[in-house]
Amino acid sequence: MLNLSKTSVLMVFATVMSFTGHAQVAAEASLTYNKLKDNNVLLRAVLTDAQESEPLANIELGFYSIQDTISTSLGKAISNEEGVAVLQGLSFESLLQKQDHTFIIAVEVLDENYQLTSREFTFSDVNMQLSFDEIDSVKQIVVTISTWDELGNLVPLEEADAYLYVPRMFSLLPIGDVYTDEEGQGMLEFPTDLPGDLNGGLEIIAQIEDHDEFGNVAVSESVNWGAPVTYETSKLPRALWSPDAPLWMWITFIVLMVGVWFHYGWVLINLRRIKYHSSDSELINYED
Amino acid sequence: MNFKETTQNLLKELAPTIEKFTWKDWLWTISLSLVILWGMYALYLQIARGHEVTGMRDNVVWGLYVANFIFFIGISYAGAIISGILHLMNLEWRKPIIRIAELITVIATIIGPLYILLCMGRLDRLHYLFIYPRLQSPITWDVIAILTYLVGSVIFLYLTLIRDFSILSTQQLNIGLKRKRIYRFLSLGFKNTSEQKVLLKVSTNIMAIIIIPIAIVVHSVLSWIFGMTLRPGWHSTIFGPYFVLAAVYSGTGVMILAMYFFRRLYGLQRYITKKHFVYLGYIMIMLGAGYGYFTFSEYLTDWYSSEKWNTELIDKLFNWQEYGGLFFFANVAGILLPFIVIGIPKLRTIESITLVSALMVLAMWVKRYLIVVPTLETTLIPMQETRPEYIHYTATWLEWALTFAGIAAFILMFKLASKFIPIIPIWETSESIKKKTSAIDTNVDLKSVTHA
Amino acid sequence: MNKSRREFVKKGAVAGAITAAGVSAWLKDQGIKEAGEKVKLLSQDGQLIEVDKAFLKLHAQANSEILAKNTMGREGIPGRKFVMVVDLSKCNNARKCVTACQKMHYLPEDKEWLNVKLMKDNEQSAPYWFPKMCFHCDNPPCVKVCPVDATFKRADGLVLIDNQRCIGCKFCMAACPYSTRVFNWDEPDLSQEVKDLPYSPETSVPSQHGTVEKCDFCPDMVRKGKLPDCVTACPNGVFYFGDEIEDAVTNGDETVRLSELLRDRAGYRFMEDLGTKPRVYYLPPTGRMFPVERGFKDLTEEQKERYKDVNLD
Secondary structure (H helix, E strand, C coil): CCCCCCCCCCCCCCCCCCCCCCCCEEEEEEEEEEECCCCEEEEEEEEEECCCCCECCCCEEEEEEEECCEEEEEEEEECCCCCEEEEEEEEHHHCCCCCCCEEEEEEEECCCCEECCCEEEEEECCEEEEEEEEECCEEEEEEEEEEECCCCCEEECCCCEEEEEEECCCCEEEEEEEECCCCCEEEEECCCCCECCCCCCEEEEEEEEEECCCEEEEEEEEECCCECCCCCCCCCCCCCCCCCCCHHHHHHHHHHHHHHHHHHHHHHHHHHHHHHCCCCCCCCCCCC | CCHHHHHHHHHHHHHHHHHCCCHHHHHHHHHHHHHHHHHHHHHHHHHHHCHHHCCCCCCCCCCHHHHHHHHHHHHCHHHHHHHHHHHHCCCHHHHHHHHHHHHHHHHHHHHHHHHHHHHCCCHHHCCHHHHCCCCCCHHHHHHHHHHHHHHHHHHHHHHHHHHHHHHHHHCCCCCCHHHHHHHHHHCCCCCCCHHHHHHHHHHHHHHHHHHHHHHHHHHHHHHHHHHCCCCCCCCCCCHHHHHHHHHHHHHHHHHHHHHHHHHHHHCCCCCCCHHHHHHHHHHHHHHHHHHHHHHHHHHHHHHHHCCHHHHHHHHHHHCCCCCHHHHHHHHHHHHHHHHHHHHCHHHCCHHHHHHHHHHHHHHHHHHHHHHHHHHHHCCCCCCCCCCHHHHCCCCCHHHHHHHHHHHHHHHHHHHHHHHHCCCCCHHHHHHHHHCHHHHHHHCCCHHHHHCC | CCHHHHHHHHHHHHHCCCCHHHHHHHHHHCCCCCCCCEEEEECCCCCEEEEEHHHHHHHHHHHHHHHHHCCHHHHCCCCCCEEEEEEHHHCCCCCHHHHHHHHHCCCCCCCCCCEEEEECCCCCCCCEEEEECCCCCCCCHHHHHCCCCCEEECCCCCEEECCCCCCCCCHHHHHCCCCCCEECCCCCCCCHHHHCCCCCCCCCCCCCCCCEECCCCCHHHHHCCCCCHHHHHCCCCCEEEEECCCCEEECCCCEEEHHHHHHHCCCECCCHHHCCCCCEEEECCCCCCCCHHHHHCCCCHHHHHHCCCCCCC
């Protein structure tokens, strides 16, 4: 396994040129392992041309979990225009793990025009927990991160970064990050005025990001630390800009209309009465 | 002589216009119909191809049509002022001209709103105005107010016609039986019995009073279509009264034109005299003074406040390259000229009063155009536009065709109405003649009428 | 296309009960030509399924038909108050927002619901690029004057137009002080495919002759939790979009608290004194990322011509 940089963790490049058969295109793959907050796993592979580094689109990739000699298929995905193939909806339990909670995932190109023998990527599982302390109205989030030793014992993870977010409608709002001490703990003061839901409830997500060994790992907890929000219901007030006109407007309108049409009606009734009071004589009375 | 003889003599004089449809009448009808047909062709093109055939575009969304709309609703005020106010003041000299005034009102109130229809992108959804109305919209106010006004004006016109219908249905006239029957039906069996006399008088008074506030409301809500927006030159608190005054003013001008027209056409010199022109001229310059005062006040305050967009608008109006010429004409012909001509006794003739009225009416039309178009060309955010038709409004021939068609329709309806009902109210004019005082007042050579 | 099939798809889409294999077989059954292109979808029970693209389109249609039928389009997304922040310091008139918007709403090139002005407030101050869209005012002058409730304000802050209600009086256009609205002066030039799309005030597609339209903040995208197209299209992250109640906005790259952004960058609303209460905030063009001249780089001659009156010195 080759570590390239902190940010391109676990991107292992493997170039294998084919010397046999018809001309196959050499391909490279990188894999990002994401353990989502609900213990679901999302695998994201990027497939590129080995020579030009151009993304390879519409190629089917197979994903496998490997332990010793056992290989289980996890699923298949087709790369998109950016060469990205995503496999999601996996449960973490479906990955075969060693005693020290490490596991191997392999990627294979299922297209005979491309050459990429099964590439293997090794990751370790990590245990991250969120707890909430509230002392004298100071709200603190405590992130505890631990990992497993070779014998399978839980040990604190030192000097690890975890980023904290609150999910909003379109994206995650960062609220800060923690750096773990020798006990594997990091603390962050929670802002006092962040809106939650109607009861102030909100979700907090802690994430280890682009880690060499652990990939992306997220956990989430709900807590009632937000400021409760109040918002108008869908009923709009009476206003000039809403469907319902202000009352004074209706009153003015009705008074005017009733006033005018009442008089029209009066006149029309008078016209009927004029007809009613007509005399039988054929002649008009010209006298005053 | 008695009152009956007076009416019979008057009827005899007016009868030919009702009895016969001369070749001259045909000529009028046909030539006016041709103009209307031209407009109908333009309308057909506009409906078939869409509003892109007009000069209106995204910045100047309203153009000639809206200017015409304000103009016609404006002149409809002739009736309100003459029949309403002069009726209440009980001025005898008004009597020969009330019919003309009321006809102007009804016809202009029918034609004006048609221009709003021309402006609508989806005529097929016109009924939405009634099934999904929003009370907050000045357009809703307008629809309701204009319909109410139209109904009121028709009632008023009808009230003053009942007695004439009665005369027409009982006197000897060279007309078909069918028409006679219509007149009889419309006369409501009016025989001037004491009850009928009172009922008619009460009704006329009610309408004379109520028509004044309605007229004011109609033109106020019309002005508020502009006043309720955040646009320079429109968003003004005096817009309501300004429009009302401008409307009465232009209505008086059209009244004088109509008087001149019918006087010449039907030889009514005996009834419509110089006195009528001069008196209406006096009313006109009084209103003109008020209108001029509002105009001065409006532009002076905009100029002083020096708000960015107001200044931009004022600059356009005072710039000879842009609207300077039209603005100059609107104010000189629309305010100053009537003062000079009617104010100086030597210049005061029927012809000169008619001429300045014609110029004034034209100037008032230009003024409406200047209210609508330059403001829409003055956007708050820079236009930054390259399409010339989006920057400057230029009316297309279709819009002009429909404008002239509207004027033609106005004249034609007037003309046709005068063939059906006496353009001079017989009963009321006879009443005037009967009263000695009013006889002197109207300066009519009564002998020729009474001893004919 | 016959009606019963549509009905079937609609019902199927609503129930979400169609399986990949089922859809495929059914599509064949119904004689729909498969596009051949397969798309991966996450089904409701968490399974990744593969469906033909032809189905997706039907699904989208069915969806917006549902939108059009019930009153969702008028009521808005519950509990939200959408807001946009435009960072003037990052705009270099790349016009990607404009073209993305036109693509999304099938607009011709000369119709811009969103455009970029070159502003220069006075002789002394420097010119800057100013993207201008509908401000979705909380006190909207356009909605006040609509006689038939065709343009309306929703509880989630959006001002939308129902072009099946609009009578084309253009009063709203005269009333909008920002000249945001555009009118279909003639029959819009749309492909039959687009014309057949079921209309909803949330999609604003297809345009209709004789009616008014404008920027809608892409509520059909927003409903799915996706950002409006102009936001994602901007290469410089100029537009931030979000929910005021949640106090967060994002430009796709970074997510920030709305209150902090406005406080730290002195956010303001355009022409605040008009009292229209826009839902769009601007961040002043201080500490700019690009010289203003950069905005002329990729413009056509016609586009350059638009800005000829602005003194760049």
